[in-house]
Amino acid sequence: MQLLNPIDQIFLRLERRNQPMHVGGLQLFSLPAGAGPDYVRDLVARAREFDDVTPPFNRRLKYRFGQPFWVDDVSFDLEYHVRHLALPRPGAIRDLLALVSMLHGALLDRSRPMWEVYVIEGVVDDRFAIYSKFHHSMMDGISAMRILRRSLQDAPDARSMRVPWQLPATESEDAARRAGPLTDAWRTLQATTRQIAALPRAGQEIVHAWHDARSDDDFTSIAQAPASLLNCRVSGSRRFAAQSYSLTRIKRIAKAFDATVNDIVLAMCASALRAYLLEQNDLPDRPLVAMLPVSLHDDDSGTGNRVAMIFSSLATHIADPVERLAAIQRSVNHWKRRYRDMSPEQIMAFIAALSTPAGLNLLTGLAPRHQSFNVVISNVPGPRETLYFGDAEMQGMYPVSIVLDGQALNISLASYRDSLEFGLIACRRSLPSMQHLLTYLDDALDELEPADDAVAGDSVHGS
């Protein structure tokens, strides 16, 4: 019996029927050569044999004295959590995305451990898919992706299959135990920041907190985000869209503009959002503002990465794609410079200010008066090498994040091998035909492509 920490409690309190607070991931696999017609059914049966379920997967909520606790589920029912579905033939990707949209819109059962894994057979071109969902009070999106990653192997081997709900302890968990409490503090802050990154309308309040932590007035003046379709009340219905892009191609474009991969990603999103909002007759005069959690520098030592939030203009008021990219770069670099000027203690103080319960209550957007950003764009670095679930090769791995009142769209990316995997989740009612964004993302890359070579590297298309 363990009391939920204040942050995790907030994810319970934030949840409403139009605003489920779970995160997910969609993984696409090739059937191994010679897989029989019962391959997926057998795989589900074998996965269900892993019934020695480890925390947090065996824990359910229980309220005592009005407080939420985690308790072991004595009626744990693995068959309920691990489900076997199929696509109608011929198993088009648009049908897969429609199914994930439907599944992601449904609330988890609070009487049980709040996670579900769906193994989906019949995806076109001899593939199958796994869609997983986890309540945000149980883990954040990045942890969810990390756990999915850990259930995969470096080499195909049917007999050494691993499943998310029964993983061995990792080396880094072992390392963290050895490194002691200081490391733990860093890890907690880092996790907190990542969680906050998913919260709505956080910007304005973050700036207030920031103001307490820093005395540089100029720094607090981020632009008020304009009103847009992206920032209305949401319905309970979702649309998920996913697409892969060649990282090689994006890197080549980045190099041509002396930009980072992240700059190009932002430029793609900016261009796509501009085109979509023009199509919907709703492009604001002022530029859209994106909130992005970023790694300030890579540091694989025990102290972990430093993660911060950047509020970048998407320069959607600029018609020319190259000028738009330049404006985005300036905006991002401004924030990066500011972060670099801060001492670790200042960053620590800033992040700590956000992680108090009072600060988090503000961050939840319970009474926000200001729209400080229009959309979250989150980029999670992922594995470069090919991974396998049992003997099935993973082709792609797309994050499925959270939509909130005031944040009708979330764009999350994960990298895998030579791909950047975009997962877009939106309120299906607020953002009609949101899947058009995929076409506009394509167009955006084409616009920035150096004239001499154009490469098509897409492997998944929209619903």
Place this chain on the structure above:
Amino acid sequence: MQLLNPIDQIFLRLERRNQPMHVGGLQLFSLPAGAGPDYVRDLVARAREFDDVTPPFNRRLKYRFGQPFWVDDVSFDLEYHVRHLALPRPGAIRDLLALVSMLHGALLDRSRPMWEVYVIEGVVDDRFAIYSKFHHSMMDGISAMRILRRSLQDAPDARSMRVPWQLPATESEDAARRAGPLTDAWRTLQATTRQIAALPRAGQEIVHAWHDARSDDDFTSIAQAPASLLNCRVSGSRRFAAQSYSLTRIKRIAKAFDATVNDIVLAMCASALRAYLLEQNDLPDRPLVAMLPVSLHDDDSGTGNRVAMIFSSLATHIADPVERLAAIQRSVNHWKRRYRDMSPEQIMAFIAALSTPAGLNLLTGLAPRHQSFNVVISNVPGPRETLYFGDAEMQGMYPVSIVLDGQALNISLASYRDSLEFGLIACRRSLPSMQHLLTYLDDALDELEPADDAVAGDSVHGS
């Protein structure tokens, strides 16, 4: 813009994440001879061409001044409401039931008209299925089954397909208009009673209402229902089980015992519940009480059927099946006699007492102190003739009802051709392995079977 009537408002207020208030139906069809691999996909496409959607299917909720109104949905999105799914191969019925269990556990989106229709391909033996769900504030279970019935045809004809969301007015609706207000009053009362039949823990309060309407003290003394697994708080997860039984067989058994079909149905349920609760080590000493909406006499004139509620002992304390049946018959006949002694006005007054907002508030079980019945068993007479959806022959049609706190199981039946189609819906957590009830229903019929002939008439088996 139309204010919801008080009864329909109650179904909104009763709804919680563990207690969705929608009703549904599962229909099973044969693929017509020569159907190609795209038959179901084409069928879904054709169904989606019916986009001139009629009330109530085009109406969504809108709150003004704290009151719920029905308004036309100006962003109506037929693709959202009509969905295309598939079973994993080989499409076992248990997979179909698992899918319906999952779909029935998910809340409807309140931003949209509150109905969804799922066309499910890949059911074993060249079949497909349609699962439909409708919010109870939009229509009750019997209306839902009636509308599903009306979307079917008497003869196979691919070109004259009908869909529930765009039906022509019926003859009886036309007749009702001609017959005028008195008929309307009867129809309203009848509909009210049917709706009440789905409400939780209604018995004790019904008895109070009854007491006001009648002065016969003896009549009010129905047994207090015992505590049981069936009457705990429910989770948000569901288990659906369905099975068909030969009506000829049941009628032969009924004749052997000088009983009605309904008596045999109750005896089957009683026997199955007794066996299940014995298996779960939870059989109460006192007999379970079932609440059943019944037709007092068939009357196809303009005044409609008279529907009342019977609280029948299921005599689950009696081990012998024949003695148990006799006890059930006595209990049912007692109530039937009482109803028969009442004048139409007395029945009217009784029903009217239940249909006031205050009465309904009591019926909703917001503060119940007494468990007056353990389970609802509802039997809807259905069509005798073979029906078709387009050119596909319907094989079966199973009701999927509502589970509530305190009512973890609902047994609903519909008749079709020579079958009685049982649809059992339960909280999957409160009633582990609920699907065992299907086996026990089988056993119950075998127990009562006259010794000289045993017939196996089952066409659907449990998940």
